[in-house]
Amino acid sequence: MEEIKETIIELFSDIAEIHGHSRSLGKIYAILYLADKPLCIEDIVKELGMSKGNVSMNLNKLEEIGLVKKIWIKGDxxxxxxCVGGFSSYKDIVKRKYETISRACDKLEKLKKKYNIGENDSISKKLKRIERMREVSRRVLEVLEEIDKDLGEEI
Known part of the structure; x- marks a missing residue:
């Protein structure tokens, strides 16, 4: 079971990094995802061996982007x-990023044609890198949609 847990933590770390977040953010999300009950900062610090400040900062970011929710437990x-909104919340964030990149790529492709930019032009090479970002985002989104479909439930 520990190997499964580590693989899930690694997956969420990789996804977070792909989308410009720290690997720590992905690890914290994974721990909350795997937890059967809400966790406090101390629980996460103990589980991951991270500093309290790092965990707190990343929890604030996760809360800001809508992937986690702070709750209070009576008497504590x-x-x-x-985690809130299940796995589909993360998928929605990835989808918005993909759509933003895709709109920019479409516009840039039109501009490239308008200004007759050749394939060997230095700007063309930069545009190819941006197109590659779109392709990677599209593939990540497809994987997340398959996972979401397979789960068929909120996480």
Whole structure:
């Protein structure tokens, strides 16, 4: 079971990194995803061996982007956190990023034709890198959609 847990943590770390977030953010999300109950900062620090400041900062970011929610447990002064919106919340963020990149690529392709930019032009090479970003984002989105479809439920 530990190997499965580590693989899931690695997956979410990779996904976070692909989308410009820290690997720590992905690890924290994975721990909350795997948890059967809400966790406090101390629980996450203990589980991952990260500093309290790093965990707190990343929890704030996760809360800001809508992947986790802070909750209070009666009789306990600590803040607790849990995943919200299931896996589809993360998929929606990836989808918005893909759509933004895709719109820009479409516009850039039209501009490339308008200004007759050749394939060997230095700007063309940069445009190819941006197109590659779109392709990678599209593939990540497809994988997330397949996972979401297979799960058929909120996480």
């Amino acid at each position: 002064r600590r803040n607790y956190y849990r």
